[in-house]
Amino acid sequence: MSKITIAAVGDLLMKSEIIASAKRTSGYAFSPIFDKVKPYLKKHNLTIGNLETTFSGKRLLGVIGSRPKCNCPRERRNPRTGFPLFNCPDALASTLRNTGFHVLTTANNHCMDGGVTGLKRTLNVLDKQGLKHTGTFRSIQESKRHLIMRVKGVNIGILSYTKGTNSIHVPNRWLVNQIDQKKMVADIRELKNKTDFILVYLHFGREYQSFPSKDQKQLMHLLFKQGVNVVLGSHPHLLYPVTQAKMKDIYGQIRNRVAAPSLGNFVSTRLIRNNNTIRGMILSLTLSKNERGTTDILKVDQIPTFVERRKGKKEIFTVIRRKEGI
Numbered sequence: 001m002s003k004i005t006i007a008a009v010g011d012l013l014m015k016s017e018i019i020a021s022a023k024r025t026s027g028y029a030f031s032p033i034f035d036k037v038k039p040y041l042k043k044h045n046l047t048i049g050n051l052e053t054t055f056s057g058k059r060l061l062g063v064i065g066s067r068p069k070c071n072c073p074r075e076r077r078n079p080r081t082g083f084p085l086f087n088c089p090d091a092l093a094s095t096l097r098n099t100g101f102h103v104l105t106t107a108n109n110h111c112m113d114g115g116v117t118g119l120k121r122t123l124n125v126l127d128k129q130g131l132k133h134t135g136t137f138r139s140i141q142e143s144k145r146h147l148i149m150r151v152k153g154v155n156i157g158i159l160s161y162t163k164g165t166n167s168i169h170v171p172n173r174w175l176v177n178q179i180d181q182k183k184m185v186a187d188i189r190e191l192k193n194k195t196d197f198i199l200v201y202l203h204f205g206r207e208y209q210s211f212p213s214k215d216q217k218q219l220m221h222l223l224f225k226q227g228v229n230v231v232l233g234s235h236p237h238l239l240y241p242v243t244q245a246k247m248k249d250i251y252g253q254i255r256n257r258v259a260a261p262s263l264g265n266f267v268s269t270r271l272i273r274n275n276n277t278i279r280g281m282i283l284s285l286t287l288s289k290n291e292r293g294t295t296d297i298l299k300v301d302q303i304p305t306f307v308e309r310r311k312g313k314k315e316i317f318t319v320i321r322r323k324e325g326i
Contacts, residue, residue, distance in 0.1 A: 001288055001289065001290050002152050002153050002154065002288065002289045002290050003152075003286060003287065003298070004045040004046065004151050004152050004154055004286075004287050004289075005043070005045050005046070005284060005285065005286050006044060006045065006046045006048070006156075006199075006201075006284070006286070006287065007040070007041055007044035007045075007046070007047040007048070007100075007282050007284055007285075008047075008048045008049070008201075008230075008232050008260070008263065008264060008282070008283045009041075009048070009049045009050075009266040009280060009281070009282055009283070009305075010049070010055065010234045010262065010263030010264045010265055010266050010280045010281070011050050011052045011085075011108075011234045011235070011237065011263075011264075011265045011267070011268065011280075012049050012050060012051055012052055012096075012266055012267045013053070013105075013237075013265050013268040013269075013323070014052070014053040014086060014088040014092065014267065015053045015268065017085075017131065017269050017316075018033070018037050018090070018267060018268075018269060018316055019088060019089065020034075020160075020314065021090075021309075021314045021315055021316045022091075024149040027089075027091060028089045028091040028092070029091075030095040031095050031098065031099070032252065032317065032322075033095075033313060033316055033317055033318055034095065034096075034099040034318060035303075035317070036317055036318065036319045036320060037099075037282065037305060037318050037319065037320060038099050040282055040283065040303060040320065041099055041100035041101065041148060042099070042100035043151060044284065045056075045101070045151045046102050046103065046149055046151050046156065047100045047101050047102050047103070047286075048101070048102070048103045048104070048105065048158070048199070048201065048232070049096070049101055049103075049104055049105070049266060050097075050104070050105045050106040050108060050198045050201065050203065050234045050263075051073045051106055051126075051133075051196065052086065052087055052107065052110050052234070053086040053087065053088040053092075053110060053113075054088070054110065054111065054113050054114045054118045054121075054122045054248065055086050055087070055088060055089075055090050055092075055093060055118075055121055055122045055125040056087040056113065056114025056117070056118030056121055056127075056306060057087075057090075057114075057118070057121055062147070063289050069070075069289045070265070071108075071116060076097045076234045078113075078166070078168070080167075081166060081167045081168070083109075083167070084157055084208060084221075085110075085113040085114075086110045086113050087113065087114055087118070088234070088248060093125050093126055093128070093129040094129050094133060096129075096131065096156060097130060097131055100187045101146070102131070102132060102149065103131070103133065103134070103149065103158055104126060104131055104132075104133050105121065105133070105134060105158075105201040105203075106123070106134070106135040106136040106160065106164045106207050107120075107134075107135025107160040107161050107162040107177045107178075107201075107203055107236070108135070108203040108235065109137055109162060109163070109164055109165055109166045109203060109235065110136070110165075110166065110173075111136050111162065111165060112165040112166070112168040112169075112170060112176065112177055113166075113168070114301060115168075116171060116175065119136050119175060119176075120136075120138045122136070123136065123137075123138055123180060124288070126277075126292075130314075132147060132149065134147040134158055134177075135145075135160030135161065135162070135176070135177050135201070135280075136157065136161045136175060136176050136177070136194035137174055137175060137176075137177075139174075140172070140174045143174040143175075143177075146159065146172045146187060146190065146191050147159075148191070148194060148302050153289065154196050154197060154295055155194065155195040155196050155197070155289045156195060156196070156197045156198075156199060157191035157194065157195035157197070157199070158198075158199050158200075158201070159177070159184070159187055159188070159191070159198070159200045159201070160177055160200075160201045160202075160203075160205040160254075161177045161178060161180075161184060161200070161202055161203070161204075161206070161234070161253050162176065162177065162178055162179065162202075162245045163202075163204040163205075164178070165178075168270055173305065179202065179218070179219070179265040179271075181206060181222065182222065184200075184225055184226075185222075185310050185313075186270055188200075188226045188228060189226070190224070192251070196289060196293070196295040197229050197230075197287060197295045198228045198229055198230075199229065199230045199231075199232065200223055200225060200228050200230070200231050200232070201231075201232045201233070201234070202219070202231060202232070202233045202261075203232075203233070203234055203235045204216060204219070204233060204235055204261075205233065205235050205236045205261065206236060207235065207236055207237055208236060208237060208238060208239075208272060208277075209236055209238070210236075210238050210272070210276075211240065212240055212261040212262070214232075214324040216233070216261055217261075220259050220261065224247050224249065224259075225247070225249050225250055226249065226250060227250065227251055227253065228257070229255060229256075229257060229258070229295075229297065230257070230258045230259075230285065231257075231258070231259050231260070231261070231325045232259075232260050232261065232263060232283070232299070233260060233261035233262045234263055234264075235256065235261060235262070236262045237262075237264065237265050237268065237271055237277045238262060238264060238274075238276050238279075239262060239263070239264035239276070239279055239280065239281060240260070240261045241263040242258065242259070242260045242283065242302055243258070243259045244256055244257065244258045244259070244297070244300055245257055254299070255296050256264060256296055256297040258285065258297060258300055260283050262280060263280060263281055263283060264276075264277075264279050264280035265278060265279070265280050265307070266276055266305060266318060267278040267316075267318055268305060268307060269307070269316075278306050278316075279304070279305070279306050280304075280305045280306070280307075281302050281303060281304050281305055282302075282303040282312035283300070283301075283302060283304060284299075284300070284301040284303060285297055285299070285300055285301075286298045286300075286301075303320060304319075304320070305318055305319065305320055306319060307319075
């Protein structure tokens with residue numbers, strides 16, 4: 001019997017204040033943000049997070065909205081929608097790799113912030129660092145190739161979808177995996193014969209709502225019935241309870257199913273003056289594959305985290321929360 005561990009975290013929300021905290025004389029140093037959580041992430045066989053920013057490059061800073069006063073990536077506003085536009089220095093990608101991340105999901109409401117060119121450049125930057133990704137794509141051919149991670153003899157299929165792109169037009173549907181039940185069911189069925197375990201990461205729900213909606217619960221139930229083992233979620237910026245239950249899918253397989261509809265913010269500033277928006281967790285899953293080839297979840301651990309800023313200093317850290325409360 002082989003055992004593997006998976007770590008999953010929520011939004012890597014790279015606000016301009018966080019980027020400014022990493023600015024140095026010669027470039028950017030993002031590694032201090034992750035120093036205190038790095039040992040927890042590195043000890044897992046597979047680590048996944050949601051990249052809620054783009055690597056759109058300096059030349060795209062003036063494409064949408066007003067040009068910033070400096071030539072470094074800054075947070076701007078879309079003049080049509082009013083939503084912030086995220087763009088982070090490429091240095092973050094190598095930091096995420098060195099911190100222990102293996103896979104980043106890219107289907108979220110900010111994935112089109114740099115337009116099609118920014119979306120594609122983001123994936124190029126991740127490729128350069130050896131980081132796997134899913135949820136957005138550079139071509140129709142790439143969109144048809146589902147991500148399968150082989151870890152210690154276990155094939156893990158990973159899918160990623162978003163409920164929207166902040167009203168930014170997506171010129172080709174295949175660029176971004178948007179939540180569409182028919183497509184999701186088709187993707188899962190295609191993966192089912194190629195994998196031992198399926199994980200779906202959804203960017204859905206309402207921001208700052210403190211509990212999953214009926215529609216979210218119904219969607220997760222549908223995915224479990226189709227054979228999905230774990231559903232992860234992000235976007236509300238708040239932590240939701242993690243639930244697990246044994247469930248039979250349409251194939252007659254009874255497996256442990258884990259739902260984490262919102263993993264909170266792993267990296268973020270405080271939003272809407274709510275301290276809960278700087279809370280997150282490392283969801284740690286232990287899987288086993290027995291001699292019959294059946295893979296299931298043995299253990300679920302929740303490691304609470306929060307983002308800390310040193311008083312009087314600009315440094316920002318993601319740290320492990322030892323006690324209840326912040």
